[in-house]
Amino acid sequence: MARAIARRLADGIGLKNNGVSFGNYHVLRENDRPAALLELGFLSNAKDEKIVRTEQYQRNAVVAIANGLADYFAGSASRV
Template sequence: MRLCLSRFAAAFLALILGGATGSASAEPLRFSTVVIDAGHGGKDGGSAWNGLIEKKLCLDVARRVETGLKSNGLKTLMTRRTDAFVALEQRARIANRVSSSVFVSIHFNGSRKTSIAGSEVYYRSPRGKAIATSLGRSLKSGVPGATRGVFYGDYKVLRETDMPAVLVECGYLSNKREARRCADPVHRQKLADAIIRGLLAVRTK
């Protein structure tokens, strides 16, 4: 995943700002719609490792999240439904048109240090942190593999969205063992289910 902040800078900011998983407001959030942002697309393939392309996996998980949220009575809006390039500022504009909503951007990771594995969740605002913490717990309890934590991230899609927003890194495609898991539709469904559970856990009607 490549946005506007390097992974090393994001990790450094997380340490400075106390972004590692910790207590966040347990106060439930009111929202009726989830804006689901499948990362990358079109000319922007994202990370490509071990025969996998990030943009395809992002869209697959996003569709699974959409199906699950709808079955739980929530409205959804996808920033992309096909293999199309959507600029980051356009994704934010799409989201900002929707009232009573939260924003979830779905990605997969990659690193030259191929031993790194695990999911990560990023937030920028206090209400975003509440969602990120809930998602982090759900991923840890419901998805095989490591969970690296919840971190502050100054990503453009988090900075320019008006609603509570999070960015989920579902795993490192650069790690061979994790790539094998991510290639499995059963594992991707577990990722989607964990995202759904985390959102429902923090929501109040």
């Protein structure tokens, strides 16, 4: 699922895509449903913060995430 979302985010939402990595995070480990932890920018970086705060960036991110989820679940349905 993370890869499907990352592919859509990489299509160009305005910030560098750092790819997918795996970690033993509580929010993911203790979840019994498909889950992904997304970092959509870093507020500690002035350039990122300026971009992240724009409505256009937020809309683009929402569309990319929704499309990534649709891609993932459409692929999952075809494998059932």
